[in-house]
Amino acid sequence: MRYLPLTDEDRTSMLATVGVESVDALYRGVPKAALLDRPVDLPPHGGEIEVERRICALAAQNIGASTAPFFLGAGNYFHHIPATVDHLIQRSEYLTSYTPYQPEISQGTLQALFEFQTQVALITGMEIANASMYDGATACAEAAMMACRVTRRHRVVLSGGLHPHYRDVTATNVKFMSLDISALAPDANGTEDAAVTIDDHTACVVVQNPDVFGRVRDYSNLGAACRAKGALLVVVVTEIVSLGALMPPGDMGADIVAAEGQSLGNPMSFGGPHVGLFAVREKFLRQMPGRLCGETVDTDGKRGWVLTLSTREQHIRREKATSNICTNSGLCALAFTIHLTLLGEAGFTRLAAINHARASTLAKKLGAVPGVVLLNETFFNEFTLRLPRPASPIVDTLAARGILAGVPVVRLFPDQRDLANLLLVSATEMTTDDDMDRLVAALGEVLK
Amino acid sequence: MTDVVTLTGNRGLDLEEKLIFEQDKAGRTAVDLPEPERHDNRLGPARRTRPIGLPGLSEPQVVRHYVRMSRNNYAIDAGIYPLGSCTMKHNPRLNEKMARQPGLADIHPLQPQGTVQGAFALMHELAHWLAELTGMPAVALSPAAGAHGELTGLMAIRSALEARGDARRVVLVPESAHGTNPASAHMCGYEIESVAATARGRVDLAAMKARLAPDVAAVMITNPNTCGLFEDDMAEISAAVHAAGAFVYCDGANFNAIVGRVRPGDLGIDAMHLNLHKTFSTPHGGGGPGAGPVTLSKALAPFAPLPYVVREGEGFRLVEQAGETGAHPYGRMKGFHGQFGVFVRALSYMMSMGSDGLRQASADAVLNANYLRARLQGTMSLSYEGPCMHEVLFDDHFLADTGVSTLDFAKAMIDEGVHPMTMYFPLIVHGAFLIEPTETEGRASLDLLADLMLGLAKRAKAKEVAFFKDSPKLAPRRRLDETRAARNPVLRWMPPAPKAAAE
Numbered sequence A: 001m002r003y004l005p006l007t008d009e010d011r012t013s014m015l016a017t018v019g020v021e022s023v024d025a026l027y028r029g030v031p032k033a034a035l036l037d038r039p040v041d042l043p044p045h046g047g048e049i050e051v052e053r054r055i056c057a058l059a060a061q062n063i064g065a066s067t068a069p070f071f072l073g074a075g076n077y078f079h080h081i082p083a084t085v086d087h088l089i090q091r092s093e094y095l096t097s098y099t100p101y102q103p104e105i106s107q108g109t110l111q112a113l114f115e116f117q118t119q120v121a122l123i124t125g126m127e128i129a130n131a132s133m134y135d136g137a138t139a140c141a142e143a144a145m146m147a148c149r150v151t152r153r154h155r156v157v158l159s160g161g162l163h164p165h166y167r168d169v170t171a172t173n174v175k176f177m178s179l180d181i182s183a184l185a186p187d188a189n190g191t192e193d194a195a196v197t198i199d200d201h202t203a204c205v206v207v208q209n210p211d212v213f214g215r216v217r218d219y220s221n222l223g224a225a226c227r228a229k230g231a232l233l234v235v236v237v238t239e240i241v242s243l244g245a246l247m248p249p250g251d252m253g254a255d256i257v258a259a260e261g262q263s264l265g266n267p268m269s270f271g272g273p274h275v276g277l278f279a280v281r282e283k284f285l286r287q288m289p290g291r292l293c294g295e296t297v298d299t300d301g302k303r304g305w306v307l308t309l310s311t312r313e314q315h316i317r318r319e320k321a322t323s324n325i326c327t328n329s330g331l332c333a334l335a336f337t338i339h340l341t342l343l344g345e346a347g348f349t350r351l352a353a354i355n356h357a358r359a360s361t362l363a364k365k366l367g368a369v370p371g372v373v374l375l376n377e378t379f380f381n382e383f384t385l386r387l388p389r390p391a392s393p394i395v396d397t398l399a400a401r402g403i404l405a406g407v408p409v410v411r412l413f414p415d416q417r418d419l420a421n422l423l424l425v426s427a428t429e430m431t432t433d434d435d436m437d438r439l440v441a442a443l444g445e446v447l448k
Numbered sequence B: 001m002t003d004v005v006t007l008t009g010n011r012g013l014d015l016e017e018k019l020i021f022e023q024d025k026a027g028r029t030a031v032d033l034p035e036p037e038r039h040d041n042r043l044g045p046a047r048r049t050r051p052i053g054l055p056g057l058s059e060p061q062v063v064r065h066y067v068r069m070s071r072n073n074y075a076i077d078a079g080i081y082p083l084g085s086c087t088m089k090h091n092p093r094l095n096e097k098m099a100r101q102p103g104l105a106d107i108h109p110l111q112p113q114g115t116v117q118g119a120f121a122l123m124h125e126l127a128h129w130l131a132e133l134t135g136m137p138a139v140a141l142s143p144a145a146g147a148h149g150e151l152t153g154l155m156a157i158r159s160a161l162e163a164r165g166d167a168r169r170v171v172l173v174p175e176s177a178h179g180t181n182p183a184s185a186h187m188c189g190y191e192i193e194s195v196a197a198t199a200r201g202r203v204d205l206a207a208m209k210a211r212l213a214p215d216v217a218a219v220m221i222t223n224p225n226t227c228g229l230f231e232d233d234m235a236e237i238s239a240a241v242h243a244a245g246a247f248v249y250c251d252g253a254n255f256n257a258i259v260g261r262v263r264p265g266d267l268g269i270d271a272m273h274l275n276l277h278k279t280f281s282t283p284h285g286g287g288g289p290g291a292g293p294v295t296l297s298k299a300l301a302p303f304a305p306l307p308y309v310v311r312e313g314e315g316f317r318l319v320e321q322a323g324e325t326g327a328h329p330y331g332r333m334k335g336f337h338g339q340f341g342v343f344v345r346a347l348s349y350m351m352s353m354g355s356d357g358l359r360q361a362s363a364d365a366v367l368n369a370n371y372l373r374a375r376l377q378g379t380m381s382l383s384y385e386g387p388c389m390h391e392v393l394f395d396d397h398f399l400a401d402t403g404v405s406t407l408d409f410a411k412a413m414i415d416e417g418v419h420p421m422t423m424y425f426p427l428i429v430h431g432a433f434l435i436e437p438t439e440t441e442g443r444a445s446l447d448l449l450a451d452l453m454l455g456l457a458k459r460a461k462a463k464e465v466a467f468f469k470d471s472p473k474l475a476p477r478r479r480l481d482e483t484r485a486a487r488n489p490v491l492r493w494m495p496p497a498p499k500a501a502a503e
Ligand SMILES: Cc1ncc(COP(=O)(O)O)c(C=O)c1O
Pocket: A325, A326, A327, B085, B086, B145, B146, B147, B148, B178, B180, B181, B222, B226, B251, B253, B254, B275, B290, B292
């Protein structure tokens, strides 16, 4: 067994040092009836060749984005990851270290986190950011709970433009707290005015930009309305590359930004693991969930970094902590920060421009297919089409032809049969002209 | 050695590295991208009109930056990392290779279900392994880490209680529990009451039984517990809890001690999370990501959150909304379907180890911890007599009157080239040293750790206080000023203030 260094000889002599006959003696606290005397009914150990064969056989049953024209988004995007990213995150020193509890021998991780926090604050236009959350949806739930702590109010308004998974995760998280969720109806037409829903009990309004239908919004007025009524504005971003082209939420008056960072550095990986980004105004610092890395000096006066303000956290405050989060998304945050460092200002804004250009080209082509209507006035790299018939069977038909055409909106809003004909389509720097032409041609044929 | 002063601040292979923001040259990038094609601008009025402030570096600079920084990190790949409660075992690279396979890394969670049957099969198989190993019938895969699993399990408990119209308000948590336990119970809307430990470091069964009443919803037990001991009254605890109409939650962070040897389901556990990033070898990555699937008893299975995979005919189906007969999912814990990339790694590990290897691994983990106990207990103060499970707990009594603290001792270990054990946890003993070697350490590495700890204990007992207070001297940094970091938080880089014009 290749992962076990002890030999039988080691075991025998170590048992002698311990002073017992066999390992079983060490399990003597376990009730006899609960002690298994033979291996459980699962396959025996396997070598690399065998394991690779078994797992690759499963992988082969899936159609991956690298092998088919691919147009899905809805909070999880297919982007290019520079070779450097995956090489660096697999360095042992990053991959196989724990949370930096001993800062003197964890400065690599800590310095990367400090840079990550700075980058997140910069792109969101916020003052400070934490060291990551599990994903965008859980970050959104934490933002809502934090807004309730900050305002000492209990009502959370969720926009109808919010990704339904974010809505559901938020609603589930607060289900057993005395908080109220007002989830507004799906806003497929972009007519929602969340400002009218704010009352004296409203802790926050949670909106998304671009919204789940792909529309680009300016929430400055909503931000002002929130401020006027003592509520917070929480802005969710599920496609972080959009911030290379769009006004940052901080400039719109966001108090908390909860975002998904997968698009930078992290593969789609069937939806996880990803990286939740969490940025706030500095005055809310002490109500923030999650880990924070801060700058300090060592006894020689040299600059260094530590995890700080941990009196907010579960290991010190237990049930009074701002969150129960412990392990977060360290390595995904590292991939994010390396990718963004590689891009820099010039690369990040260029990447965003390409994404928008590709989507704009695609929207024009698809809008010309007879029977297809583009719903969006505005979009970044994703938009909604109205098809003449329900989208799900069409997507299945196109999948059978080897084209992954997008996300049927009913997959996200299963109760909304009136949205059955809507299809969410995304393009990124990975989308080729050939991919587009194949989709346009196939869709035209299917709709004929 | 510390008095060598260099011009650069570097010390041989120990390299200083500036922040990326201090290496910026406007316009530079390490990613060559084409000009965007001509297109209609559809961004609308909310487009970006001001610069962001991201620094520009080239690819060689970026590579060098992260490589130089990485050298300031300790890692399991470099040596023993005996952090108690964290199970820092070897992270096989085969797992990494598998997670990166086309068909696994490049699939989208909302693809038509017919195009991702292999992914569902993989999730189903992982759940099968976890169910067999725990002896529990159902598995909720979606929680992102251990703490998230705790909340998931408690929500299933609360949902089951509410379904039978039974509002209860209290969760009992032993004082030795990890901080996430009470924090999760609080997020589930419960009041937390603490249960005392016995002099043997176990839950005080009598005290717990005395507290069981119709207002108690659940008891959260960590087994093996955070003192590294098996809760030998577990079956009786479960029986008493069930008799009182409550549920048993088990924190499975320490499952590594009993994999393939004890099935928690046989001990009456109703819900338990498994940290795939501990027991099942997926890397900690400097703080995550993890995965915290929760195994559920028959009573709780119908309340599992969405989504989940079911077998249907020859294939699999992902259930994403409520409405299946017999199921009462209480909601959704996470975007999409869970930490799939971590599932691939954990399954790759389990297939590699097999039922025989997993059983050997838990035995070796327990033997290694007991070996350290045997070697250290004559010198250091063992908190609880008798054999331990996969980790061994000492307290700081052996340092009494030496002027040396657990923290000082840990910092001196850093200079010896090992990562210290977990310090000051669990809270029920004074100045805890919680040592978890794991099964992937060989005898030589255990002896190295034992020898250096014995040597340091000797120096402590000789009252070499200055030596300890000065440690570490050989690490990339000396002790860092945590008070200053907390008092005057600097959480991001800021551009230097413009210099006075006269300069
Ligand atoms: C005993 C115990 N319970 C719970 C947790 C929380 O697990 P996680 O960090 O995966 O959320 C940990 C680990 O940090 C632990 O050691």
